Amino acid sequence: MRLDRELACQEVVELMTAYLDDVLDPLDRERFEEHLVFCDGCSNYLEQMRATIVLAGHVSLELPPALEERLLEAFRGWRGS
Amino acid sequence: MEQVLSPEDERLVDGLRAGDESAFVALMRMYGAGMLRVALMYVSSRAVAEEVVQEAWVGVLRGIGRFEGRSSLKTWLYRIVANTAKTRGLREARSVPFSALGDETGDEPAADADRFLGSGERFPGHWSVPPQSWAPEGQLLGQETLEMVAREIDRLPPAQRAVITMRDIQGFTSEEVCNSLDLSETNQRVLLHRARAKVRSALEEYMR
Numbered sequence: 001m002r003l004d005r006e007l008a009c010q011e012v013v014e015l016m017t018a019y020l021d022d023v024l025d026p027l028d029r030e031r032f033e034e035h036l037v038f039c040d041g042c043s044n045y046l047e048q049m050r051a052t053i054v055l056a057g058h059v060s061l062e063l064p065p066a067l068e069e070r071l072l073e074a075f076r077g078w079r080g081s
Numbered sequence: 082m083e084q085v086l087s088p089e090d091e092r093l094v095d096g097l098r099a100g101d102e103s104a105f106v107a108l109m110r111m112y113g114a115g116m117l118r119v120a121l122m123y124v125s126s127r128a129v130a131e132e133v134v135q136e137a138w139v140g141v142l143r144g145i146g147r148f149e150g151r152s153s154l155k156t157w158l159y160r161i162v163a164n165t166a167k168t169r170g171l172r173e174a175r176s177v178p179f180s181a182l183g184d185e186t187g188d189e190p191a192a193d194a195d196r197f198l199g200s201g202e203r204f205p206g207h208w209s210v211p212p213q214s215w216a217p218e219g220q221l222l223g224q225e226t227l228e229m230v231a232r233e234i235d236r237l238p239p240a241q242r243a244v245i246t247m248r249d250i251q252g253f254t255s256e257e258v259c260n261s262l263d264l265s266e267t268n269q270r271v272l273l274h275r276a277r278a279k280v281r282s283a284l285e286e287y288m289r
């Protein structure tokens with residue numbers, strides 16, 4: 001990914017996921033980080049993306065109990081076959 | 082290719098092959114709900130998605146004897162459910178063809194587009210209403226906040242929901258998601274970015 005001028009906040013926001021995945025090329029990464037130095041809005045946004053990821057990591061997913069029951073039956077059927 | 086199975090995966094694979102119910106239950110609880118979300122990318126109803134997940138697990142049990150560990154166990158599981166769902170989606174009259182992913186990676190306005198100054202302004206693309214800092218993370222981690230995050234993720238469009246579930250809830254790498262769903266790295270990132278941006282935005286609303 002290559003950008004040819006100073007980044008506007010909206011561009012910085014669009015690059016956040018690439019930045020967090022560490023896939024920006026070194027020059028863009030530098031520009032991205034330079035922008036954060038003077039922009040509180042984008043710094044806050046980045047921190048909030050990080051917080052969002054941490055929160056999502058604490059979400060627990062559950063199968064609907066009826067489906068879990070059906071899957072178990074399928075397993076027992078397979079094992080018995 | 083090398084074997085990439087972790088000791089944990091190896092234990093589960095051995096257990097499944099031996100017909101050990103606790104290995105099956107462990108896997109089903111770890112990945113079943115995520116697999117359901119993957120199925121919902123390709124079929125139009127919850128009921129059909131549940132059938133797909135069941136069919137996929139039957140495929141898993143039939144195939145486990147031949148599983149060679151060239152991919153991680155979870156990538157293999159998710160590929161099976163994705164392929165089962167695609168096949169089923171193609172058969173369905175009201176199916177959502179996989180190319181409809183374009184709707185979720187294309188047209189949508191950029192994340193939080195309404196928060197930036199327009200092209201007629203002196204600083205286009207800069208914040209009109211900059212995000213304010215939040216409470217420290219420790220204080221965010223309450224049960225109520227987590228329930229709200231879970232609800233927001235649940236409400237996302239199917240492909241965004243599946244990708245954020247795999248990356249941020251289940252800890253897949255981007256490569257594992259791309260391999261599981263046959264997505265390009267770019268599409269994977271666009272889906273994840275939009276999903277996270279929507280959840281962040283809902284959290285911001287909630288913090289006020």
Ligand SMILES: [Zn+2]
Binds near residue numbers: 208
């Ligand atoms: Zn900025």
